[in-house]
Amino acid sequence: MSLKKRVLGTLAVVGAVAVGGWFSLDKETRGLLATAPTNRDVLFWTQPQRDAAFRAMDRIPLLAKSHVVPASGTASPLPPGPPLKLQSDVDAYMAGQRSAALLVVHEGKLRLERYGLGFDGTGRWTSFSVAKSFTSTLVGAAVKDGFIQSLDDKVSIYIPELKGSAYDEVSVRQLLTMTSGVQWNEDYADPNSDVAKFNNHQPEDGMEALVSYMRKLGRAAPAGTRWLYSTGETNLVGTLVQRATQKPLATYLAEKVWGPAGMEQQATWLLSKTGKEIGGCCIQALPRDYARMGLFILNGAKVNGTSIVPEGWWAEATTKRTEIGIPGRGYGYQWWTYDDGSYTARGIFGQGIFIDPQRQLVIVSNASWAGGARDPQASAARESFYQEVQKAIDAEKAAPAS
Template sequence: MRASQVLAASVTAAAAIAGGAWLWRHQGEIATRRPINEWTFTHMHRVMPIEEVRRPACSRALPATPQALAHITYTFDGREYSLEQLHRRTHTTGFLVLHRGILLHESYPGAFASPSARFQLFSLTKSVTSMLLGIALERGELASTEQHVADLLPQLAGTAYEGVTVAQLLDMRSGVGGVEDWTIPDAPIRRFETAVTTGGSVLDVIRSTPRVTPAGTAFNYSTIDTHVLGWVLEAATGRSIAAYAQQQLWRPMGAESDAFYFLTRGHPRTALGGGSLNATLRDVARVGAIMAAGGRVGDVQLVPEAWVARSRGSDLPQLQPGALVGGGYAHYGYSNQWWTLGGERRAFTGLGVHGQYLWVDPDSETVIVKTSAWNTADDEAKDRETCAALAAVVEAVEAVEGR
């Protein structure tokens, strides 16, 4: 082989290695871009290691009274739109409406979406983690929300989480990490994501995350906080998040499909309490129905009623709608790992980046699940439009079904 051929082959090999290294470093960014994300968000089990959350032998029936929603319109920025337009404008992949436990509507506009597809829920996972903590507290596995995190997790002693309570984590008031900004290359959340997807040490990222404000003094949205909450749950119960969710939520609520949490690539592998649950729309709706019914599944009080009330809104001034300064949009408040909407209804919603919603209106016992594949993690305009549309759906359901 000529020297020039050897050189060319070497350059090609080096380019391939460099290209592979670039793809490895940027896999999260690539996987969440349209249109690839429509596949990724329904196939996380093909992308990451997982731990299953098994359904029970017999699922709880979800009776259906199908209704077309074509007549429902909503107003956004002075213009009227249909729900079909909402789905196109906000890249809806799945949409389901439940009223008093009855399935009124489900549709799957996404290219890879279906009733059996398990959707990546991102930070909507946080709200489920909160429910699991409420169950653990009621069962006496978690002694108190006033316990200090470092007492439960000695590996965080001497870090910024020293002195932070479980209650402060639940309301995103740890004071650790600063504003969660995915656009800053060296932000804690970007270093966290890199560690999760490439096999780095998540613990090292968390231990090195700095304190920004005194604990308990200000709201600061943080996925890392909820990841720590997931570790708290595991330490208190002696089970993985997935195993505890299976035993204390998925089976008691009568899920019809297995769910799963994706795990960190690095060892010890762990689920993300702040963002790795994947489930079908119908089972996400079952989760919402528990909260809409005050924590009950039939005659069983599965989640403490007081825990549900806490999730509908906080008395703290810094957590009120319009008062959040450390992340979130002006129309939201925050409490107990849920985004709150205030007003007389005190509706609330779980949210995930790229447009995932679990909207709960307890007054009418209406639950709406919307999964999406936005091109960016956050989009304030798409979020405002979605909120307007989902509020209009609740109003229309009430008008037809009666309160």
């Protein structure tokens, strides 16, 4: 970007802030405005823009509006445990990840908690597609609450505007597992891909922009026969939950998860141009609250001993429902699965919540990867880190008592 465009962009943001009240922003946010992006195309921001915005997505005017998910009245404890003994250099690993937060919780205790990029544990970091797994959990809650009758219902029952489109024959379950067979391009490097274009779509009169875009897509394969990752489809899942429950996603998340799980700080959920939460993206939360989310799921999402989702939900949601072309891996209901029983929520640029029920382990990652949205090198390093933590836990269990 040229200096002239950068100055004009910054002035545009400052002008927008002036309208809303410059002094209503905290000191950190005012400082971030100098490098903050002036458009919503996150895939094509510079590294300094990402570093600035990922910690302030819900506070910088011109980027997005959000709904608040209130904090719980009483935060659930995250007591410290003994430091985790790892063979590798954690500082070097975090530097390679460009890590903003790294937390390891084992048996409910914090065994590792580190921060970077000038970020600390008191702020919120954006989740990107980690939110997909949150939205999936709300589907389970909506089934338990009777708002969704069956995962085998057709999507068009809940979103009638999809009647007559390629989604007319797609079930809720197929939407959850991304096996709709509807065409979609999720290439983050291609400005003409669906994932790059759909947020800027001009909707038909009286129709939500997302639904207007998705209903025009063609069929590429029979429903249920092919897996294809599609953020647009998780956004449809979010729309479906909102239609079924007649509640904003932030409200339902507060009722079913954020309050019961004892979240320490309020979260925010970014809104689309039409004022609805984006089901496939963009919850901002405290890193420790991401860890609490992992523990809530690990413990069956129970409130007073009763799960918020139907019996058997987690056995289906967090195990392989479809192949993804990687040995030992699969996809569940918006969760990435491993054949050893572990599963993870994943977001672009290095966000993640890894859950290992066998070892009672939760690993939270927040980052701003340098190698792009799906940085292959950073992704491989993170998988190796997960395995190293698992081995360290196993070694502790195998060690003779002193």
